[in-house]
Amino acid sequence: MSELGQQLVNGLMIGCLYALIAVGYTMVYGIIELINFAFGELFMFGAFITIMMMSPEITLFGNTVGMPHLNFFLAIIIAMAVVAVMGVTIERLAYRPLRNAPRLAALISAIGVSILLQNVAQSIFGSQQVPFPDIPLFTTPAGAPRAFALGGVYITYFQVFVVVVTVVVMLLLNFYVKRTRMGRAMRASAQDKRTSALMGVNVNKVIALTFLIGSAMGALAGGLYGGVYHAAWPLMGFNPGLKAFIAAVLGGIGNIPGAFLGGLLLGVIEALGSAYLPMGSQYRDAIAFVILILILSFRPSGLLGSTVSQKA
Amino acid sequence: MTTIHKKLVLISILVLALALALVAVVGCGSSSSSGDATTAASTPFKVGVAGPMTGDYATYGKSHKEGAEIAMEELNAAGGVNGGQVSLEIGDDLGDPKQAVLVAQKYIDDAELVVVDGHQFSGATIAAGAKYETAGLPMISPSATNPDITDLGAYIWRICMTDAVQGEGLANYSVMTLNKQKIAIMYDNSDYGRGLADAYEAAVKAAGGSIVGKEQYATGDTDFKAQLTKLKGAGPDLLFLSGYYPEGSKIAQQARELGMDVQMLGSDGYASDELPKLGGAAVEGMLVSTFFDYTKNEAAVKKFVDAYKAKYGGGNPDWFAANSYDVVMLAAQAAKNAGKNERTAINDALGSIGTYQGIAGPVTFDENGDVIKPLQIVVVKNGALATAPQQPTQ
Incomplete structure (x- = not known):
């Protein structure tokens, strides 16, 4: 029984990280119908910048450079800010010029940005994995993780922190989109960009803001992921990026609570699947894609997506 | 959500799959690093150094390449092999059998290339090894440990012990x-x-x-x-x-x-x-x-570790670097024994090399081309x- 409990905790943990990246996908898709594949790479930059800010020094382009040696919380906030600016810049340079081009053009541009960022990261940080510094609040001075056991289920303090952060962020975002003026402008733009513009909504600003928030969420997920897996590496964003995309589709793309639910579900299904299916660990990634195919076949609008047509 | 949405998502996935395939192909770049100008009169000693030079496993390829470079410099400083300048042809197989075959074909077509130092991963080595065997190009893997590899034939060797x-x-x-x-x-x-x-x-x-x-x-x-x-x-x-x-x-x-x-x-x-x-x-x-203890108190080990640290700064060489060094030095010794820089002659000389004292331990080949070494x-x-x-x- 405690084994099942442990597997559930394992899955929820990954699920939270998927959910955070999925929010970026889902918000951007909701408005401009673009799958921004570069979120996986922004996630990776989030992890690297967090490590940079936390370290006394780091190797960049093969040279050792002094770094601010900040605490984890400050570091991850800086990473979110930097990556948010990166996200907006990418939107401005790579997507906005293609706004009225066929959708595939923007999609290909997104893949291009994604590959570009991977290679940039590889030349900046090198191809090796970079260790994530220990976080004193979550690690004993001897370097062991601070954890507690609950009926045989081991939970680390950092896992609790990740879950709390995810839930709080999701609630805040949901509130922002549902209850604020800017949120209303976002929802309006998602329904109809032209009419919103006619009503005085600055659609470009709304889209930039969406990228800003989505990228910051990606960076937050990256920083947390780095902390959970104790490392960052240039190709780390690819797989979680894909999974988050699946999570977004699973929950109903364009829907924030859906992204949260989709992320958690995907994490748990993956963990249980790889633990209890025969040879399951071998098919961990396949499980996610099977879910994607099932969802697209039977409920393309996702679990929480509206079945009403948004647009002609 | 409409069918348009559904189609878009499907198209996105298709495009992504295509892009992935593209990355795999583009990733097959290669570069070559060579020593000083070749002496015109003698045959050069060109070694193919194959491993994952980019991608997730680039760190293994890096060690592999560095070990070979140290060997090249040492050999060239001593006048080359049979009077021929030593040069390396770096091949990036990404650790992937599909890429390894492409690298292998390039090596086989290069008439000056006489021996392959690689590949590193077992899957890549099995795929490429079959091609080398057919073409008669000797291959010595520094690190591929799957038992099946040396069964590929007489041109396939390794200096790491099998799995x-x-x-x-x-x-x-x-x-x-x-x-x-x-x-x-x-x-x-x-x-x-x-x-x-x-x-x-x-x-x-x-x-x-x-x-x-x-x-x-x-x-x-x-x-x-x-x-x-x-x-x-x-x-x-x-x-x-x-x-x-x-x-x-x-x-x-x-x-x-x-x-x-x-x-x-x-x-x-x-x-x-x-x-x-x-x-x-x-x-x-x-x-x-x-397979390599860099703290070992042996002159050849110290010489290699010092040269490695001086050239690449700081870190100790791992066994991938040491074995890659041993492979190039061993191949050079075989070529010297044979008296010429030629594929088949080198392969024959490898078969009669006896025990070669490498920095990562003594190398003795059994009849299969596998090595007998201490753990x-x-x-x-x-x-x-x-x-x-x-x-x-x-």
């Missing part, structure tokens, strides 16, 4: 030297990881130990908690890890986060200074099988690899 030999040695070490009875295995589901794990499992059983759990993962995975949670339930007193250190450091960290306190024994893929760097406190005390164990101590107090009985 079968290492697996048996580590099994005897676990059961007899460490006196562990309940052993769990966690392995990378690659040709290498699986081959070694299977050999280990069989030998543990033969030695009277029991395997209480066996779990696998894919290279590049980051989350191992599902498997570790199951293994924890089995209550092993030793966890044997067959794979590479980037995953290994995470396995050790996640085991601790699950409250699993067990002695770990890593395969040779763990033997890198990166292991303690990435794994931190979690890998402290882990035992690791290695060494190191331990992670205070954030560095050190010779383990308990060594296997030979």
Whole structure:
């Protein structure tokens, strides 16, 4: 029984990280119908910048450079800010010029940005994995993780922190989109960009803001992921990026609570699947894609997506 | 959501798949580094250095290339091989069998290239080795350990021990030297990881130990908690890890986060200074099988370690670098014995080389082209690899 409990905790943990990246996908898709594949790479930059800010020094382009040696919380906030600016810049340079081009053009541009960022990261940080510094609040001075056991289920303090952060962020975002003026402008733009513009909504600003928030969420997920897996590496964003995309589709793309639910579900299904299916660990990634195919076949609008047509 | 949305998502996936295929093809770049101008009169000694130079496993390719470069410089400083300038042709196989075949074809078509130092990963080596055998180009792998490799034919050699030999040695070490009875295995589901794990499992059983759990993962995975949670339930007193250190450091960290306190024994893929760097406190005390002890008090070892540190700054060479150095030096020795820089002549000379004293231990080939070498164990101590107090009985 405690084994099942442990597997559930394992899955929820990954699920939270998927959910955070999925929010970026889902918000951007909701408005401009673009799958921004570069979120996986922004996630990776989030992890690297967090490590940079936390370290006394780091190797960049093969040279050792002094770094601010900040605490984890400050570091991850800086990473979110930097990556948010990166996200907006990418939107401005790579997507906005293609706004009225066929959708595939923007999609290909997104893949291009994604590959570009991977290679940039590889030349900046090198191809090796970079260790994530220990976080004193979550690690004993001897370097062991601070954890507690609950009926045989081991939970680390950092896992609790990740879950709390995810839930709080999701609630805040949901509130922002549902209850604020800017949120209303976002929802309006998602329904109809032209009419919103006619009503005085600055659609470009709304889209930039969406990228800003989505990228910051990606960076937050990256920083947390780095902390959970104790490392960052240039190709780390690819797989979680894909999974988050699946999570977004699973929950109903364009829907924030859906992204949260989709992320958690995907994490748990993956963990249980790889633990209890025969040879399951071998098919961990396949499980996610099977879910994607099932969802697209039977409920393309996702679990929480509206079945009403948004647009002609 | 409309069908347009559904189509878009499907198209997105298709485009992504295409893009991935493209990346794989573009990733097949290569570069060559060579020594000074070739003396016109004599035949050059050109070595193909093949391994994953970019991508997830670029770190192995880097060591591999660096070891070969040190050998090249040393040989050229001494006047080359049979009067011919030594040069390297770097081939990037990404550790992927499909790319390895492309690299192999390029080497085969290069008339000046007389021997291949590579490939590094077993899967890539098997795919490329079949081509070298057909073309009659001798290949010496510094690190591919799958037992099947040297069965490919007479032109295929290696200077690392096979997974079968290492697996048996580590099994005897676990059961007899460490006196562990309940052993769990966690392995990378690659040709290498699986081959070694299977050999280990069989030998543990033969030695009277029991395997209480066996779990696998894919290279590049980051989350191992599902498997570790199951293994924890089995209550092993030793966890044997067959794979590479980037995953290994995470396995050790996640085991601790699950409250699993067990002695770990890593395969040779763990033997890198990166292991303690990435794994931190979690890998402290882990035992690791290695093929090269850089602390060894031997003139040739010191010369190599010093040259390596001077050229690449700071870090100690790992066994991938040492074996790559040994391969180039060994091939040069074979060419010198043969008296000419020619593929078949070098291959024949490799067969009659006797025992070659490499920096990573003596190299003796058996009739199959496999090497007979002693097994060494190191331990992670205070954030560095050190010779383990308990060594296997030979």
